[in-house]
Amino acid sequence: MSFEPIELTEKILSQGANTPVEIRISGMMKKMNAMTANKLLAKLKELDYMRDQQIPQSMNYPAFEINIDRVRAAQLGIDAQDIARSLTPSLASSRYTNKNMWVGGMMGIAYDVQVQMPQNILNSQDELANIPLSKNSDRPVLGDVATITPTKTLGESYNLGTMGYTTVTANVHKSDLGKAQKDIEEAIASLGELPKGVNIQVAGMTPVLDDTMNNLASGLLIAVVVIFLMLAANFQSFRVSFVILTTVPFVVLGSLILLNLTGSTLNLQSYMGVIMAVGVSIANAVLLISNAETLRLKDGNAVKAALGAANLRIRPIIMTTLAMTAGMLPIAIGFGEGGDQVSPLGRAVIGGLIASTFSVLVLLPLVFAWVQGKATIVSPSLDPEDENSTHFINSNNQNNEL
Numbered sequence: 589m590s591f592e593p594i595e596l597t598e599k600i601l602s603q604g605a606n607t608p609v610e611i612r613i614s615g616m617m618k619k620m621n622a623m624t625a626n627k628l629l630a631k632l633k634e635l636d637y638m639r640d641q642q643i644p645q646s647m648n649y650p651a652f653e654i655n656i657d658r659v660r661a662a663q664l665g666i667d668a669q670d671i672a673r674s675l676t677p678s679l680a681s682s683r684y685t686n687k688n689m690w691v692g693g694m695m696g697i698a699y700d701v702q703v704q705m706p707q708n709i710l711n712s713q714d715e716l717a718n719i720p721l722s723k724n725s726d727r728p729v730l731g732d733v734a735t736i737t738p739t740k741t742l743g744e745s746y747n748l749g750t751m752g753y754t755t756v757t758a759n760v761h762k763s764d765l766g767k768a769q770k771d772i773e774e775a776i777a778s779l780g781e782l783p784k785g786v787n788i789q790v791a792g793m794t795p796v797l798d799d800t801m802n803n804l805a806s807g808l809l810i811a812v813v814v815i816f817l818m819l820a821a822n823f824q825s826f827r828v829s830f831v832i833l834t835t836v837p838f839v840v841l842g843s844l845i846l847l848n849l850t851g852s853t854l855n856l857q858s859y860m861g862v863i864m865a866v867g868v869s870i871a872n873a874v875l876l877i878s879n880a881e882t883l884r885l886k887d888g889n890a891v892k893a894a895l896g897a898a899n900l901r902i903r904p905i906i907m908t909t910l911a912m913t914a915g916m917l918p919i920a921i922g923f924g925e926g927g928d929q930v931s932p933l934g935r936a937v938i939g940g941l942i943a944s945t946f947s948v949l950v951l952l953p954l955v956f957a958w959v960q961g962k963a964t965i966v967s968p969s970l971d972p973e974d975e976n977s978t979h980f981i982n983s984n985n986q987n988n989e990l
Contacts, residue, residue: 606757607640607757607758607759607792608758608759608760608765608768608792608793608794609632609638609757609758609759609760609768609772609792609793609794610755610756610757610790610791610792611628611755611756611757611772611776611788611789611790611791611792612748612753612754612755612788612789612790612791613625613628613753613754613755613756613786613787613788614748614751614752614753614754614786614787614788614789615751615752615753615783615785615786615787616751616752616785617785617786618742618745618752618754620783620785620786621752621753621754621786622643622647622742622754623783624754624779624782624783624786624788625643625754625755625756626643627779628756628775628776628779628788629641629642629643629756631775631778631779632756632758632772632775635768635771635775637760637761637762637763637767637768638758638759638760638761638768639758639759639760639761640757640758640759641756641757641758642756642757642758643754643755643756643757644755644757645742645743645744645745645746645754645755646742646743646744647740647742647743648740648743649740649741649742649743650738650740651738651739651740651741652713652716652736652737652738652739653736653737653738653739654675654730654734654735654736655734655735655737656668656671656733656734657733657734657735660732660733661733661734664728664732664733665722666721666722666728666733670721670722671721671730671733671734673686674719674720674721674730675719675730677702677703677704677705678705678710678716678719679705679710680704681702681703681704682702682703682704683700683702683704686703687700688700688701688702689701713736713738716730716736717729717730717731717736718730718731721733755791757792764853764855765793765794765797766797766853766854766855768794769790769794769797769798772790772794773790776788776790800856801854801856801859804856804859804860804863805859807863808859808862808863808866811863811866812833812836812866815833815870816829816830816833817829819832819833819874823877823878823881827959827960828877828881828959828960830959831873831877831952831955831956831959831960832870832873832874832877832952833870833873834947834951834952834955835869835870835872835873835944835947835948835951835952836866836869836870838869838943838944838946838947838951839862839865839866839869839940839943839944839947840862840866840940841943842865842939842940842941842942842943842944843858843861843862843865843935843936843937843939843940843943844939845939845943846935846936846938846939846942847932847935847936847939850920850931850935852931852932852935852936853932855932857929857930857931857932857933857936858932858933858935858936859936860933860936861932861933861934861935861936861937861940862936862940864933864936864937864940865936865937865939865940865941865944866940868908868912868940868941868944869940869941869944869947869948872901872905872908872944872945872948873948873952875901875904875905876897876898876901876905876948876949876952876953877897877952877956879896879897879900879901880893880894880896880897880898880953880956880960881893881960883896883897884960890956890957890960890961891957891961893956893957893960894953894954894956894957895953897953898949898952898953901949902949905945905948905949906945906949909941909942909944909945912937912941913937913938913941913942916933916934916937916938917934917938918934919931919933919934920934920935920937920938921934922934
């Protein structure tokens, strides 16, 4: 028995798995799959935060193994096909092995005719052994040509195409899926070299978590690169763009520190919060550096320009930080039903904004003064209408010459 609280949306994302953790052991030999699954199950039961560790398939379903003595059967004039044809209606039905249709009535309705023995007639091993094998004859019976042995077998078979597999499932209690994924990988590695032909695949929510986190990391990196190129085109300087983006590591660090202090994990919500904080930080940095660069181009003093821009932008930046922090505070606290699910977003934003305010007002002017301290005030632009460029062409002089 296990508790499977997974919702429909999560079940779709986990590709039909009923639990967050599902591990599939596949191979052509089902007994080898079951043996490997039991070893892995023992490893998962050592993890105290996991619940309902089990193999959902029935591994010990009672059955009878029938071994035919082909020599004895040949002496009695029957073969394996005759035995199978006699066992099919007794144990199941001839509906799927011997299709037989009867058309009757004035409407010509087709009826499916099948042969099947009532279940109450076959209740023991002795009754199974007394199944007749020849037409219109009580002998020979199954017990005359075969040995019937009680055994255990799979109650249901899981197959992916032609490949059979066995699953190990578990729930996660008061822990995150990322930690569970790492422990699962260590448990799989501790099994050593797997038997030939046996493969282990982690299913459930963990592959979706990997894809989501990788896509978010790639998206954040691409966004930073695109912003860098856009800033370089706007300021016509790679150094100024670099100065602005120096706030990004501090924002990420601030978000991670607050997430760690509050016991939150780096998940989808917190990743979105980091991206939001990075966006606000870059916006504040662009305004400050834009003012600083304008002041530097006027008097050529980078230190004085950085201090002047910081004094000019300190109030708007602090007001933006306070307003957004106040707005994210209820989310970060996590009040109400389902509040714990979105609280990492608010905590990541607040941590990133605090670090952003410090880095933009304190560290960013220092970096700007250091990088732009010896920079020239001549614009590198090739635009002939840019007055600060060496390629500037005075249109008034051209008109006077004409």
